[in-house]
Amino acid sequence: MLDDSLLDDPAALQRADRDHALLALAGAGARIRTALRQVEPGLAQLRPDGRPRAVLVAGHGGALTAAAAALAALAGTGTLVQPVAPLDVTPAPPGDPFSAGLTWQLPGWAGPLDLLVIASAAGTEAGLITLAEQAYARGCAITVIAPEGRPLAQAALQVRALPLSFVSATTEEPAAETAERDLPAEDPAALWAFLTPLLALADRLGVLEQGAADLAATADLLDELAVRYRPDAAAYLNQAKGLAAQLSGTVPLIWSEGPVAAAAAERFAEQLADRAGRPAVTGRLPQVLGAHRGMFTGQLGTGADPEDFFRDRVEEPDPLMLQVLLLRHTPQEPAAVEEVPPEAVPEPAPAGHAVRRAQRLAADHEVRLTEFAGLRPQPLAAFAELVALTDFAAVYLGLAGGAGR
Known part of the structure; x- marks a missing residue:
């Protein structure tokens, strides 16, 4: 917990x-x-x-x-x-x-x-x-x-x-x-x-x-992101802490669009296992939609609401739910990137056909899907954006979840 x-x-x-x-x-x-x-x-x-x-x-x-x-x-x-x-x-x-x-x-x-x-x-x-x-x-x-x-x-x-x-x-x-x-x-x-x-x-x-x-x-970008995700930044402003809390009690499906995001997704799954002791399953769009579809119709994709106010939290433990995390590289102009406040979740770029199908699959089965985007035009910088966020989130999840204690 x-x-x-x-x-x-x-x-x-x-x-x-x-x-x-x-x-x-x-x-x-x-x-x-x-x-x-x-x-x-x-x-x-x-x-x-x-x-x-x-x-x-x-x-x-x-x-x-x-x-x-x-x-x-x-x-x-x-x-x-x-x-x-x-x-x-x-x-x-x-x-x-x-x-x-x-x-x-x-x-x-x-x-x-x-x-x-x-x-x-x-x-x-x-x-x-x-x-x-x-x-x-x-x-x-x-x-x-x-x-x-x-x-x-x-x-x-x-x-x-x-x-x-x-x-x-x-x-x-x-x-x-x-x-x-x-x-x-x-x-x-x-x-x-x-x-x-x-x-x-x-x-x-x-x-x-x-x-x-x-x-x-x-290197300069990683310094900037380390300040954004630092331990003394309040959880409601720290996107990495928010992601760690969001993953609690879930089985993450880490989907990716494009080679840069796919490399970051594999890294995130490895860090969740190593740092938080949590399993995660990765896959690339569009082929992952068929490969993971069975999970949505199984016991983890029943659509039960973990925030249900009337659920008996003593007699009924928190259900283990699917959680889809979609990593993308959506290049934006430098000026647009600088206007995004540190605590804000960047607005994803317009979705292609595969992303829209992923969103529809998750919505049809009442599974939460959250998108995270690398905004920098340079692929290496976009990779650093995604990895910094997910690395900090995996470490925070492990620390708050008691991994290794």
Whole structure:
């Protein structure tokens, strides 16, 4: 059950936030600036001979998966961007983290025309070192994103890879001990520590469809959004807190329109699981309308009103209901974006046929549908808008719902 009073108590939120997730999200803009400073010298020495046929992104964790999805959305159809997920877990010494035994395998078609990006926040995975050696034998171009001085960064030099630094989070206090020491919660701002070098590299190679990635402006935008969604902003003015409260007691269906919104939707579902311990189901319009239709006719889509005044709240617990969240990228002129007050929910752009069908499906079954839009014309800025809102909402939902206590 959600503790609504905690959302309006900044001191209580700080006490509940034992691993400093809110602090990490507030520092996302700073992570981008630091990462840019650290990768620029290495990228300045890069002399690309055309863009690669495919960019393979290898590693593990939700943050890297989201970064690879965002890169694919921003790259468009000109270059294939494909994640390389771990295939198996081999025995690891007792006490080592789960990731120590992960293994990876290149696709059979990968070769000299392709770029392999190996990324790790720890920089200690033996399986990633083996993958780098495998890619070197195949003639792939290789880039390694890892903390300096770690085994993976050192191995990059042996396979003639381009080393780029991973910027780790810095907190004043150590993170709290958890029962799952080998599977701890991810740093919620690690997405930007991975995405910044990925986009800077892709821009240098000519992979991005939209031209230069304006990462410095995105860092400023994330600073602005962190102020808007800060813990001491009242819940009735803080859209992230409002979204967290709205999700309480629901099964979220996170629908998206367009590749940028789809990447943000997958990220939101991952954060709800990791930070709030809540399941969510994602899908893209229009195909999701058929894929999820059965849920509307099942027990979760009965149309019962959780605000029914006459319902016996002692004998009848709050029903678990469907909640549709529709993420969209609806570009607007900069002047129009600036006129939207911080506490306001942006007015969505005119709906296309698929969106109107989604609205009609939800209305027919009395399921609440709420739209959230990235308004900035630049796809990266729109992605940042959606991710900042949903990241803060997932953390607030976890804190107020007692996840991890």
